[in-house]
Amino acid sequence: MSIYQHIKQSAYDANMELPKLGLVLFTFGNVSAADRSLGVFAIKPSGVPYENLTPDMMVIVDFDGKTVQGDLRPSSDTKTHAVLYKHWEQINGIVHTHSTYATAWAQAQRDIPIFGTTHADHNTVDIPCAPPMSDAMIVGDYEYQTGFQIMDHFTEKGLDYQEVEMVLVGNHAPFTWGKTPEKAVYNSAVLETVAKMALLTEQVRKDTPRLQDSLIKKHYERKHGPDSYYGQ
Numbered sequence: 001m002s003i004y005q006h007i008k009q010s011a012y013d014a015n016m017e018l019p020k021l022g023l024v025l026f027t028f029g030n031v032s033a034a035d036r037s038l039g040v041f042a043i044k045p046s047g048v049p050y051e052n053l054t055p056d057m058m059v060i061v062d063f064d065g066k067t068v069q070g071d072l073r074p075s076s077d078t079k080t081h082a083v084l085y086k087h088w089e090q091i092n093g094i095v096h097t098h099s100t101y102a103t104a105w106a107q108a109q110r111d112i113p114i115f116g117t118t119h120a121d122h123n124t125v126d127i128p129c130a131p132p133m134s135d136a137m138i139v140g141d142y143e144y145q146t147g148f149q150i151m152d153h154f155t156e157k158g159l160d161y162q163e164v165e166m167v168l169v170g171n172h173a174p175f176t177w178g179k180t181p182e183k184a185v186y187n188s189a190v191l192e193t194v195a196k197m198a199l200l201t202e203q204v205r206k207d208t209p210r211l212q213d214s215l216i217k218k219h220y221e222r223k224h225g226p227d228s229y230y231g232q
Helices: 004-022 078-087 100-107 135-139 141-159 181-206 212-223
Strands: 029-035 040-043 059-062 065-068 093-097 166-169 174-178
Touching: 004 029, 004 040, 004 181, 029 078, 029 181, 040 078, 059 078, 065 100, 078 093, 078 141, 078 174, 093 181, 100 166, 100 174, 100 181, 135 141, 141 166, 166 181, 174 181
Parallel strands: none
Antiparallel strands: 029 040, 029 093, 040 059, 059 065, 093 174, 166 174
């Protein structure tokens, strides 16, 4: 058995959750699973329909974006995953989708405002939208630069990637991550739900105020704080 079989299986399982959760259409998405002790990650092959995927099709790539094992071409977003893994050492799973509502906010180049407690259960800030990439970055190594587009925005905004595990890439679509591929998929589903709720909220009331700070603090800490107790 391959020494990479565990992350191939993990990446496969996580990828198969995307269509089940309604987060992808056709091949509009990918999940990767990293093993830091081996310095590699497994990622979905490019252009293969989900119904045709198998664990053995997952491509093994190092943190410089070079293929280590696999007969198929890795996802076109592989270099973005590689950049994030290389620089953000506490993540072991990354998801990229073009889910409808999150992508709509990304195309509008807007952060998703923190309107309600569902959002506050997972983040204490608006979900950030990184600004569109410069022309020079676009004509260069585009997917590689996308990783820096994300990281640079987090640095500029003073955000911690271990606390805010999701981002919108302006004019593009969302990325999420986590300590495991399963958590990254969970974050992707949460992001899509919050994006939908925020859009509907603005349609109901255009001048909806941001959630008050005390509620943000209460809901986040009851789920993530030292004395957390929340569960439904």
